[in-house]
Amino acid sequence: MDSILLKKNRESFQKKIPLASSKSESNRALIINALCGFKGELENLASARDTQTMIRLLKETGEVADVLDAGTTMRFLTSYFAAKGQQKLMTGTPRMQERPIGILVDALRTIGVEIDYQKNDGYPPHLIKGFTEQKSSEVSIRGDVSSQYISSLLMIAPTLPKGLKINLVGEVGSIPYITMTINLMESFGVKVEADWSKNILSVAPQSYSPIKYKIESDWSGASYWYSVVALAEHADAEIELLGLKENSLQGDSAIVEIMSQLGVKSTFTENGVLLTKIEPKSSFEWDFTNCPDLTQTVAVVNVMKRISATYTGIESLKIKETDRVFALQTELQKLGGELVEVEKDHKYEIRLTEIPSETPVIETYEDHRMAMAFAPAAMMREVIIEEPGVVVKSYPEFWEHLAEVLEQETNA
Template structure:
């Protein structure tokens, strides 16, 4: 398998943060290479929307960031989304915003969208404690609005801190746009200050790149080139380079491109996904078919994603003779298949873009059919075009 990924998307995590901060800075920054992922295109359209009802569809980041943004900019809005979005909790963020002085009401089920932002009379508190183990997006949402608060904001993160690189990404972007922010141990301190417009270029998405590591791992031979990736990335999912050394893929930068080639793989992988949970599905599938026993921690947040990703993985891995065993509330064991793979299989995607892309590389080994493959538009709209350009066999989409 040889070639270059022509349409590797820009990072939607970075793009969505840049769009919120730019809006808070007055909306005049020059932003380059924004992601074409549906989540980012929604953010681009909705952040300046005059509509009373804001439909974020299935975009969790967009829901959380816009809830905070509309609150401090005193915009009366109703935020809603798909049925799955209405099942994804938002209480921690709403509770924090209410403590700050925002009036928000739930319209259906307490703790879940849809919700209505009514008013923001003024800042009531300067310190907020919030759990660090549920979603870093709640924390980033509060961080980005903090400079606009008259008293600034100090956040104390309680318990285990998950997805720490995403919080550090937010710190870095805030600083790029002129706002000072310190993140030490479990405390984030943001003084009152003004953002400044700035030129900014978004790097390629490491989450999207991870699927090409998977293709390389499962191909008989591989030389895959990936554009616009930095080994010093702000993105937590750049850890895929380290993970894939164990699973048989070497990554080196050559002439501005990241080159993936095959190497020998080990028989066991121990990994904590606390700070890169979006890689878990991809890694689980690779381990399953390469005979690698996985010892995983940090999967807790997967239960509140686009679907319950732990249950979804368990269901679909069994179709190829593998399993993800929950040893206790913090530890999982990936049991690889010990028998020959079926010649073909149909995989459900659960309306989850990462389920579709995690299982697609199995086409290197068997005939693969995927339910609703169009779900990849959420983060990687041109995924199937890249698949075709590499002449990947036997994938029915």
């Protein structure tokens, strides 16, 4: 089994890090540009495997689209191929075939798309068989499972003969990601009417206009560097993250406010954002409904800095690359903490336990965020991360960049 040993940081540092590009923004821009007939010009696309998979599948003409483990790619391409009337068998890894797609498929069937499941109802693989007539211009979809279903429908909406009205049912999570989709659509010339008082999104039939568009750096990837600074033991440690914008479309830019409570000050510069150390608060509460991908990052910081915490809005973590709630509950114990469910599917607490003396060996569960969230713990103690190659999903350069502040030994 591959692993990487991260040795405890012992020196102060002042570094500039050229962050990876945003996978979330890249994948949306790729779909919209495809709906423009590939006539736009996209700059700074992510090197992440998920994005490279999207690029490949948009170019391929075969009847099978294997998205590997890319959830966003699966959801966005299902709607894209449906709207284009293409016959495609959508499939992926064994874990991808355990991740639900039923809510999106039901909505597409309502519109008039013919889709058949090939194994288990509600899960990939599924065969998109055709779309000849729009049967409905209105769908209702739960807002609390995955915003990617909603974004997937939104992006194809203007290309439908009758447009589309989307009624969001119940609580709506990850609204910043839906807003990112809407803003990108509007950048490409499409108007979206969003009535958040009634949770209704309406898109009339329109045409996208191809443009030149530059992708921002990735705030999700930035979060691990916030952890590095938060856990650094030298007061003068600082990192400038390049390519980030203060008024970002990305929901994970919430890390600025979160880490201001956990010991990191953000100062925006011409080139990005400068991270410096400040005093943290003694306790922490956060609702992760709009930024669930930050949970693992923050949990490790809470445990390592011995700051007890209360989390809400993390239910969607159970259907990600792995069951991230279970993964955190298992791996945090190796650092001296627990993630305890105190209200079913609602409230969780970070509780501090005795710190084990042995070097923690962190399993990654085929989940890129487990590897990157736990790596900064090495600012305070030696850590071993198993299967470090999982980072290629979103941030292939992560270990190379991390070597700027942490000495590493790879064991293949």
